[in-house]
Amino acid sequence: MIDMLSQYHPVVQTLIATVFTWCMTAFGAALIYSSREIGRKMLDGMLGFAAGVMIAASFWSLLAPAIEMSMEQQIPVWIPPAAGFLLGAVFLRLIDSVLPHLHLGFPLEDAEGIKTSWRRTTLLVLAVTLHNIPEGLAIGVAFGAVASGLPSASLAGAVALAIGIGIQNFPEGTAVSMPLRREGLSRFRSFWYGQLSGMVEPIAGVIGVVTVMIAREILPYALSFAAGAMIFVVVEELIPESQRGGHTDYATMGAIIGFIVMMILDVALG
Numbered sequence: 001m002i003d004m005l006s007q008y009h010p011v012v013q014t015l016i017a018t019v020f021t022w023c024m025t026a027f028g029a030a031l032i033y034s035s036r037e038i039g040r041k042m043l044d045g046m047l048g049f050a051a052g053v054m055i056a057a058s059f060w061s062l063l064a065p066a067i068e069m070s071m072e073q074q075i076p077v078w079i080p081p082a083a084g085f086l087l088g089a090v091f092l093r094l095i096d097s098v099l100p101h102l103h104l105g106f107p108l109e110d111a112e113g114i115k116t117s118w119r120r121t122t123l124l125v126l127a128v129t130l131h132n133i134p135e136g137l138a139i140g141v142a143f144g145a146v147a148s149g150l151p152s153a154s155l156a157g158a159v160a161l162a163i164g165i166g167i168q169n170f171p172e173g174t175a176v177s178m179p180l181r182r183e184g185l186s187r188f189r190s191f192w193y194g195q196l197s198g199m200v201e202p203i204a205g206v207i208g209v210v211t212v213m214i215a216r217e218i219l220p221y222a223l224s225f226a227a228g229a230m231i232f233v234v235v236e237e238l239i240p241e242s243q244r245g246g247h248t249d250y251a252t253m254g255a256i257i258g259f260i261v262m263m264i265l266d267v268a269l270g
Contacts (some may be wrong), residue, residue, distance in 0.1 A: 006046055006155055010042060010147035012263040013155075016142045017162035018205035021135065022084035022198040026049040027192025028173025032187050038178055040245040046171030047242035049253035051234045052258025053168035054135075058234075060266035061161040062227035065145065066220040067222065072219070080220035083146050087221070088228025093218070096236065101127035104243060105135060121180060128176045128197040131237060134229030135165045140208025141222045148216045160269035165263075169198060 005013050008210055033039065070080040100113040101121035111123050142161050145153035177194030181187065212222050244253035 007161065010143050010213060011206060013204045014124045014143045014157075014209040015202055017139050017143065017159070018136050018164060018202040021139070021166040021169050021201050022195070024169040025132075025173040025198030025201075026191075026195035028170035028175075029177040029191045031174050031183050032152050032177040032190045032194065038174060041247045043171075043178065044242045044247040045254035047238055048254030049258035049261075050168035050171050050175075051238040051242060052255035052260075053262040054234050054258075055255070055268070056240070056250055056259040056262035057138065057161055057164050058227040060102045060260075060263055061142060061164075062223045062230075065157075066223035066227070068115040069145075069220040069223070071265065072131050073207050073217075078233060081224040081227075084221035085228035085231075087212075088134065088225035089232040090228075091225070092130075092232040092236075095130060095133070096232075099126060099130060101130060103127050103237065115233055117248055120183070120240060121189075124180065125176065125193045125197050127237070128172060131233045132169075132200045134206025134233060136168070136218075136225055137208040138226035138230060139165060139201070140205035140210075141212055141219070141226050145211030145219055146211040147213055147224065148219060152159030156269045157266065160265040163269075164265050169263065173198065179222045197208065205215060207218045 001216050005016065008016070063085070065080045066084065067077060070077045073080065077251070083232055097098060098111065100111060100116040102111040116123075142153070142158035143155075144166045146158050147154050152221055176197050177190040180193055185193070207220065208226070212219050239251075239255070241270055242254070245251075246258040
């Protein structure tokens with residue numbers, strides 16, 4: 001697969017990778033067609049798993065390469081990763097405060113962002129769509145780093161990141177479609193809205209890869225920016241949501257397993 005990808009332009013590589021992660025979201029959402037209802041305990045474990053994958057990816061695939069690249073610059077090594085990480089978190093915080101969205105399990109009056117008359121379904125989907133922006137950016141920046149020829153970036157590492165994010169997108173798709181089904185939507189509409197939340201990843205991925213290809217010197221900042229945005233999502237959304245159902249042990253062990261899976265992928269392939 002890696003040899004096949006190497007024949008394409010970095011933008012095409014990014015599109016292939018992010019379409020894969022989008023499809024994984026759709027596969028997770030398609031579980032709504034299963035005859036068995038997925039319980040809250042399982043859902044909490046799946047959300048914890050997604051959080052663990054994102055934490056591991058933020059360090060192994062993004063921050064560690066950013067620190068290594070910063071050693072080549074004529075400034076203190078810690079400045080690019082620290083500045084980029086902070087900017088990524090602030091960027092997501094600004095979007096979080098403006099974009100209307102509603103977290104799973106909360107009443108409509110607890111919707112965040114600018115007040116709007118949008119339907120509850122739309123607000124629920126937007127909440128998960130917000131999660132996918134930094135994931136798409138991370139993949140795009142990773143493939144852009146490979147295109148820039150930096151020795152600390154490899155195509156295998158970018159592929160490992162895409163696989164890891166794709167794996168954790170599966171439970172995220174389920175985490176959207178199942179609650180929507182409980183809200184009374186048809187199976188098709190629950191699936192449709194669930195997979196729709198992953199559509200933003202190819203868009204964010206292309207933005208990320210094009211940006212770093214145009215301005216190679218911002219790569220350490222871009223990598224750590226994506227890491228900061230992902231950690232913001234984990235701390236602000238995924239971990240609290242995974243713990244709300246009362247199955248804290250399942251959610252915590254899910255996070256541990258997710259971290260291990262992503263670490264193995266990155267070390268083995270990257």
